[in-house]
Amino acid sequence: MIRLWNTRTRREEVLQPLQPGKVRIYVCGPTVYDRAHIGNARPVVVFDTLFRLLRHTYGDDHVTYVRNFTDVDDKINAKAAETGRPIRDITDETIGWYHADMDALGALRPTHEPRATEYIPPMIAMIEALIARGHAYAAEGHVLFDVRSFPGYGKLSGRSVDDMIAGARVEVAPYKRDPMDFVLWKPSTDDLPGWDSPWGRGRPGWHIECSAMSKALLGETFDIHGGGIDLQFPHHENEIAQSCCANPSGAFANIWMHNEMLQVEGKKMSKSLGNFFTVRDLLDQGYPGEVIRMVYLGTHYAKPMDWTHEKAQQAEAALRKWRALTKGVTPGAVSDAVVAALSQDVNTAGALAELHRLAAAGDAAGLLASAQLIGLLEPALGAWAEVTVDLSAHAAALAALRENAMQSKDFSGVDRMKSELTAAGVEVRMSKAGVELLPGTGFDPAKLPVL
Template sequence: MDIHLHNTKTRKKELLTPVIPGRVGMYVCGPTVYDRAHIGNARPVIVFDVLYRLLRHAYGPENVTYVRNFTDVDDKIIARAEESGREIGQITAETTEWYLEDMAAVGALEPNEMPRATEWIGAMVEMIEGLISGGHAYAAEGHVLFRVRSYEAYGALSGRSVDDMIAGARVEVAPYKEDPMDFVLWKPAKAGEPGWDSPWGKGRPGWHIECSAMADALLGESFDIHGGGNDLMFPHHENEIAQSKCAHPEGDFARIWMHNEMLQVEGKKMSKSLGNFFTVRDLLDQGVPGEVIRFVFLGTHYRKPMDWTEKKRGEAEATLRKWRALVAGVEPGEVPGAVVDALADDLNTPGAVAEMHRLAGEGDAAGLLAAGRMMGLLTEELAGWEAAPGVDLSRFAEKLAALREAAMESKDFSAVDTMKAALIEAGVEVKMSKQGVDLEAKPGFDASKLEGLV
């Protein structure tokens, strides 16, 4: 099957043609582990998890290598350790586990490789040494810096020129830099900070070099796809390309670059000052199922800004309840071709979701289940939340009882029948007897359909 993906580098949609025929390698920038992942951090995880599932479907699970790193040494981590009085290793071990738990809760498969930066220091030192010997980097005052102007194509990914970047920069230029745009490959460790021995003294790597070194070690000098949020395009991905291409001029590094857009909350940028900042764990603890979070995300194409709203959450929950009720006890069929085609067209998840709505409307439970699992939905791992909640339907029962009592007098049961039908349509089981009216919400219950009934 053909898979077409939008390549940020070329600004166009391209046919995925693997470097190694029949095998695909993908690298996605992972988290810096010092705190809980916020919902914006979950977007690239879900986006590239869907791509991972599509690649596994197309090439076979054994022929896809997905690498997502953990940055476990960083200024933020060091600061958190100083604030809390805890060891850095304790913080990174705990937050790494949190991250994996929270991403599993939204249905993400674990990548094939999840390298920790601290485990690959040797590979980073080796790459830095090669860059120095090639004239692309230089040592200065315990630092090693990449010589940006040694790579002529710098800025091509983000569409910026070096001179424009310098003109727009508002950063203090360190005295040991040859050029304001040169960036750190290695920095000296301060007293009490973690550090590793190197030819330039005890220190630690810069942020950008870790991804280049780990991608090279695990995927090779040329691989197929590199992904991440568009906030990483510059400078992180730009710097990755420069140092990787200079370290291995004969390699392509990543052939296709994919970037997801950012996330908003109720139409506004997420921020703590606005009170609309929350983590994945916050939502889970508030009772929002991980499957619902995932479904809301998949409703927007990855290259468009996504808006998390309470309305979308409610609609997603109602839809998934219905779908889970429809597929209960059913074995999945073949993944419908229209769903695969939508995903193979630059991960058109809204198109795939629309096809799922069509399958549900036609009662094709086997096709719906297969489509859902292709997208990480309706899986056994995410099941269980859809059992009917403890909903207070007493006021509806009282209204229906009153209507029935009036109908017994007038002999006109039309109002009773109308309300009963509305309740059933909303997923409520209605039992009427001499003892009274008993209502029970069933799987698939949709509270929004009861608005205006009482």
């Protein structure tokens, strides 16, 4: 029995698939104009873990997972204008980057990855239905959703429309009947992407795409809708309004799940603070994708997460031990305790605690099967841990330098070698017992000091 916290009802609920034995899930994907930052990657890992649990519970062929690509957007248009490159080249390249980076984190590909530009006709049809039912209106080449026409608006985020107007930055436009009304369709000039429609050449607003694509691939009502907490309002609130009004016989999504935000070393991630990182930045700095994934899994998805170098070091050390323990082992049975933790609102921190217990007990077969359930210890992710090098000569050299320095009181040579070893990603441990060198985060044998 899988229990999930439903943001909409604000209570934990038992997952009861609308189609017995089959689960349908939709997660909002990226706008493809640049590299995904490490905050963008959190929902990927969260809902990939849920996807794995659902497949384990219901069977691989009984779970349909949809995550979209927004490939028509003003940010993409701006990137094309700035670089002079065709929009399709930019979106294709960015989707390739996204796949490579998320693959590195061990994320499975969803069942479907629709591009917004492939679903323009269903979007136009949904907008026509909204106008016909009195929930949308055309004005100056735009089509807008009439927020006041949907009494349930605001229930997901728990705010009234008037409170939203007072507390939100809303686009003021003369063609709007109400400040909170949002764009379903907008006109395009000749230099922008556009499609023919009953309201003239134009392009869709952001929110309508997810409603149209989820309906086309999952139906009017499906089981789970997920995404980051930053999308709860206005994106998800608007999705609910337009979907329920266009399809009054459907309920859109039964359970809503939102992951919390990410910080870096205790601070909000921002370019101005110099702590803004893409997934590719971390990979290029030497953090293995498997290590990044384990850091994410260490915090429950509904709590704010703090990315720190210390957490990455701890994750790497644990994974090295686990990979050594399970080398050459055939996976056994998945631990019931791991499944139980995940079934309790995707409690990944609890699942990791059970993996540590299995490792301490020496249950290599159980550890391997259970870790693979949450995307760890997969063969495809283990190349980083296969790097082996004999550091004994460097340890002996550093020990000799330290011995000489004790006599001469000149520790400059010791400090220099320690700095060179650290730069190569080596963890240096010096004590009365001697010198110990261990491969650390970003270990690169090519950077070792020449002896």
